[in-house]
Amino acid sequence: MNASPVILRTENLVRTLTTEALPVTLIRGASVDIRTHEFTAIKGPSGSGKSSLLYLLGLLDAPTSGRIFIDDFDITDYNQKRTAQIRLEQMGFVFQFHFLLPEFSSVENVMMPMRRLGKLNDREIRKRAIEKLDRLGLADHLDKLPSQLSGGQRQRVAIARALANDPRMIFADEPTGNLDSESSKTVQGILKDLAHQDGCAVVAVTHDPEFAKNCDRIITVVDGQIVS
Amino acid sequence: MRLLVFIALKHLLARKRQSLVSLMGIILGVAFFLGISSIMQGSEEDFIKRLVDNSPHITISDEYREPRIQPAEKVYQNSLVSIRNVTPLTETRGLRGYEKILNELRSTPGLLASPVLAGQGIITYAGQEKAITLSGMIPEEIDAVSTIRNYMVEGSLDRLFGNPDGILIGINLAKDLSLSLNDMIAVVAPSGDVKHFKILGIFKTGRGGYDRGQGFIHLKRAQTLFNKPNRINSILVKLDDPQLALSMSKDIENVIGYKAESWQEQSADLMNTLVIRNIIMYSVVSAVLIVAAFGIYNVISTVVMEKHRDIAILKSIGFQSEDIRRIFLIQGVLLGIAGNMVGIPMGIAMIKALSQIKFKPPGSSDIVYMPVSWGWEQFMIAASFALCASVLAAYLPARKGAQLMPVDVLRGGS
Ligand SMILES: Nc1ncnc2c1ncn2[C@@H]1O[C@H](COP(=O)(O)OP(=O)(O)OP(=O)(O)O)[C@@H](O)[C@H]1O
Ligand SMILES: [Mg+2]
Numbered sequence: 096m097n098a099s100p101v102i103l104r105t106e107n108l109v110r111t112l113t114t115e116a117l118p119v120t121l122i123r124g125a126s127v128d129i130r131t132h133e134f135t136a137i138k139g140p141s142g143s144g145k146s147s148l149l150y151l152l153g154l155l156d157a158p159t160s161g162r163i164f165i166d167d168f169d170i171t172d173y174n175q176k177r178t179a180q181i182r183l184e185q186m187g188f189v190f191q192f193h194f195l196l197p198e199f200s201s202v203e204n205v206m207m208p209m210r211r212l213g214k215l216n217d218r219e220i221r222k223r224a225i226e227k228l229d230r231l232g233l234a235d236h237l238d239k240l241p242s243q244l245s246g247g248q249r250q251r252v253a254i255a256r257a258l259a260n261d262p263r264m265i266f267a268d269e270p271t272g273n274l275d276s277e278s279s280k281t282v283q284g285i286l287k288d289l290a291h292q293d294g295c296a297v298v299a300v301t302h303d304p305e306f307a308k309n310c311d312r313i314i315t316v317v318d319g320q321i322v323s
Numbered sequence: 324m325r326l327l328v329f330i331a332l333k334h335l336l337a338r339k340r341q342s343l344v345s346l347m348g349i350i351l352g353v354a355f356f357l358g359i360s361s362i363m364q365g366s367e368e369d370f371i372k373r374l375v376d377n378s379p380h381i382t383i384s385d386e387y388r389e390p391r392i393q394p395a396e397k398v399y400q401n402s403l404v405s406i407r408n409v410t411p412l413t414e415t416r417g418l419r420g421y422e423k424i425l426n427e428l429r430s431t432p433g434l435l436a437s438p439v440l441a442g443q444g445i446i447t448y449a450g451q452e453k454a455i456t457l458s459g460m461i462p463e464e465i466d467a468v469s470t471i472r473n474y475m476v477e478g479s480l481d482r483l484f485g486n487p488d489g490i491l492i493g494i495n496l497a498k499d500l501s502l503s504l505n506d507m508i509a510v511v512a513p514s515g516d517v518k519h520f521k522i523l524g525i526f527k528t529g530r531g532g533y534d535r536g537q538g539f540i541h542l543k544r545a546q547t548l549f550n551k552p553n554r555i556n557s558i559l560v561k562l563d564d565p566q567l568a569l570s571m572s573k574d575i576e577n578v579i580g581y582k583a584e585s586w587q588e589q590s591a592d593l594m595n596t597l598v599i600r601n602i603i604m605y606s607v608v609s610a611v612l613i614v615a616a617f618g619i620y621n622v623i624s625t626v627v628m629e630k631h632r633d634i635a636i637l638k639s640i641g642f643q644s645e646d647i648r649r650i651f652l653i654q655g656v657l658l659g660i661a662g663n664m665v666g667i668p669m670g671i672a673m674i675k676a677l678s679q680i681k682f683k684p685p686g687s688s689d690i691v692y693m694p695v696s697w698g699w700e701q702f703m704i705a706a707s708f709a710l711c712a713s714v715l716a717a718y719l720p721a722r723k724g725a726q727l728m729p730v731d732v733l734r735g736g737s
Contacts, residue, residue: 146733155639156730176643183641190733194636198333208640210326256640268733 102263102296103129108151108161121147123319124161129298131263134290136307137300139316145300146268148316152298153186153266154178183212187257191269194253195241201228201252202237208259227255231285247278254285265289267299271306283309327646330637331653334626342658345622348615349662349709350669356608356705357670357697362677363604364701365694367597374593377470377528378586379559380568383575385418386582417554424579425558433563434571437464438555440545444538445511446492448500455496457510457538459545459555468559471526471539477504478524487541490520493534494527512548520544609708616712619658623651623717627724634724635732648725655717659710666709667702 110122121144129135129152137145150156151163154170162171165181173181182188187208195204205224209215215223228237231251241249250270257265267286271279283306290297290311299310307313315323335342393406418424421438428436440459445452462483466472472480476494483489490510492502502508506522520540528534546552560575560583562568568585576583587594627634634647680693 150730150733153639155733156728176645179638179641179643181641182639186641188639190639194632194639196633196636198337207326207637211641211646213326260641 099130099132099294101128102131102166103127103152104164104167105152105158106162106164108148108158108163110147110151110156111159121319122151122158125151125316125319125321126161127152127314127321129264129296131296132290132294133296133312134287134310135296135298136310136313137298137316138302138307138313141302143316144319145316147319149266149268149298149300153188153264154182155188183208184260185263187259187262187265189250189253189257189265189267189270191272195249195256197241200238200240201233201244201255204241204252205256205259208256212260224255224259227258228252230258231255232281247274247281250274250278250282251285254282258289261293262295264296265298267297269300269302271301271303279303279306324649327649328653328657331650331657334630334650335654335657338622338626341622341625345615345618346658346662346665348618349612349658349713350666352608352612352615352712353663353666353705353709354669354673355611356708357667357701358673358677359604359608360701360705361674361695361697362693363601364698365696367600368696369694370597374590375565375586378589379468380562380565380586381560381572381575381583382589383418383424383558383560383579383581383583385416385556387580388576388582417551417556418558418581421555421558424581427578428558428560428575433567435464435467435561436558437461437468438542439557439559440542440549440551440555441557442545442549442551443513444548446496446500446508446538447511448502448506448508451500453496453500453535455492455536455538457490457540457545457548459540459542459548461542462539465539468561471528474526474528475524476527478522480524482523483539483541486521486523487544488518488520489523489540491524491526491539492522493537494525495531495535496538497522497525499535510548512550514550516548516550518544518548612708612712615662615709616716619655619713619716620720622658623654624720624723626654627651627720630724631727631732634727635729638727638729644725647727648721651721651724652714652717655713655715655721656710658717659713662709662713663706667706670705 105125105127108122108125109120112119112121125148127148137148139145147156151158154163154173158171162169164170165185170178170181196207199207202221202224205227206220209220209223210217225234225237228234231254233248233251233255236244236248236252241252244252254270257267265286270286271282274282286297286299287309289295299306301307313323314321393409395404395406417440418438425436425438428434437460441456442459443454444457445454460469462480465480465483471491475491478491480491483491490508497503500508502522504522504525507519508522509517509519511517526534540548542555546554560571562571565586569587572583572585572588637647638644674695674697677693678695681690682693683690
């Protein structure tokens with residue numbers, strides 16, 4: 096497994112929040128390697144900084160100090176425009192509370208990243224979106240709004256959307272956090288397939304020890320530091 | 324861009340009621356703007372038309388704009404000569420060589436000119452006396468430079484034609500002195516000469532002072548009455564295109580030397596009043612649209628606030644700050660366009676309705692329609708103002724939305 100290439104690497108990331116009171120340091124010197132074909136879990140006690148680390152890896156947040164490399168390119172100082180482009184082309188996100196756009200149907204939600212990328216025409220985009228939803232067993236729910244779907248279904252739509260532009264990296268923050276064990280198993284299976292079959296780098300934050308056991312590698316965060 | 328419009332539209336349609344309320348603001352703003360400006364413009368045009376029709380377009384009078392140069396100043400040029408207490412020579416005033424001037428004017432195309440000798444006279448009748456201005460004119464030419472024919476209520480202008488001892492007077496004077504048609508009146512000139520005239524017509528212009536203090540007689544009679552043979556003191560000019568009056572009057576003045584005043588110059592203070600009226604109107608109507616803009620600001624701010632989550636999602640997907648800003652700006656544009664699309668037809672309907680209103684102006688006996696007037700400029704102003712207001716109102720919330728970082732929402736929301 097260690098033979099697969101490192102796609103995302105960080106050196107000594109520090110993230111300090113400046114609040115009205117005292118500055119809070121969320122992450123204190125995190126250095127990690129994320130590889131393709133690998134299903135990585137981030138675990139740790141509540142409030143330890145798992146989500147914060149994930150946001151830094153996914154370029155949703157900028158570190159106070161430290162460097163981030165993608166394919167050995169230092170992208171730490173990229174502006175919001177360039178990081179947005181990297182997220183669009185190479186990254187997919189799944190959050191705990193299945194963040195779907197409420198006014199748009201399942202298929203429209205999945206089409207959104209492809210339409211923003213604009214490489215295909217509308218017909219092809221729709222066809223591909225249906226394929227992604229079909230893969231997640233949602234072929235019958237294409238035109239439903241998020242409010243008309245169950246929690247597990249919404250989470251799967253969110254995963255389908257994360258896969259829209261065939262990303263090389265997938266970041267998930269407690270994707271099974273509020274799913275029953277049945278749906279949880281399905282989601283875990285899908286993420287694992289994405290790493291092993293599609294060759295993505297999959298990083299998932301989890302509290303669930305069962306989930307963590309399913310992964311290839313576990314990063315443990317305690318009090319803003321990586322302990323193993 | 325198409326995608327951004329699609330998202331913007333979805334956002335607005337998701338809160339139909341709020342969008343409609345803010346839309347109403349723009350619609351009403353645009354419609355009122357069109358309605359009010361059409362009355363303002365209509366009444367202004369009506370007013371100017373009356374002004375232009377009822378007064379000569381250019382009046383050439385026996386005055387000079389600059390005082391005449393004193394001979395001493397001519398002799399001692401560039402020297403320290405100061406001349407004070409100049410008393411004008413007593414002379415028979417009037418336009419010199421007016422026949423030549425008239426002939427010259429009459430050879431200009433699109434121009435009608437007629438001479439006038441006006442002076443003060445006192446009318447005495449049944450022991451009462453009234454001072455009036457008597458305009459001596461060539462009766463056959465009155466129609467060319469005056470609209471008095473339209474205001475005749477008794478007798479007629481034509482009766483003056485072959486009748487050198489006739490006079491036309493105003494209705495108020497007739498009432499004051501209990502005069503009626505065909506009565507003979509005596510007119511006393513400043514020199515003391517007395518002449519008798521027969522009332523051949525009575526006019527009513529609606530302007531009280533004019534109807535009380537103005538009379539028309541033959542030019543030749545006026546010249547004898549005022550003892551100014553072969554003199555006139557003004558030439559009235561009518562133009563086919565009244566707008567040329569200003570430049571034409573300058574040309575005339577340059578050629579003949581006498582003062583030539585255009586109608587614009589004569590009613591400069593009235594024209595100023597119209598400008599002020601327009602300024603007031605445009606500020607009031609703009610205020611309506613500014614209030615509408617606040618409505619839009621309100622909706623789009625609310626949308627931005629409620630859409631923090633969606634902004635975070637879109638940004639995590641890979642939308643740039645610029646895309647987010649555009650989504651909300653487009654909402655402003657959409658509201659502006661929709662406001663125009665409903666507001667303009669509504670404004671047209673309002674103009675149509677206004678033009679059907681009949682009323683009786685004070686001091687007039689006829690019922691007239693409300694004067695309305697509209698042109699494409701008005702529609703352009705209304706449409707672009709509404710659009711600009713909408714975009715400006717959307718700009719601030721759009722910028723705020725664009726600045727939002729996904730982590731701000733993710734940290735707070737999950
Ligand atoms: N806006 C904020 N201001 C101050 N402190 C914050 C803020 N957001 C998060 N924190 C702190 O940062 C630390 C890390 O938060 P983070 O969400 O990364 O933890 P986590 O490991 O994901 O926790 P959980 O398992 O509960 O999701 C926490 O101690 C939290 O209190
Ligand atoms: Mg967390």
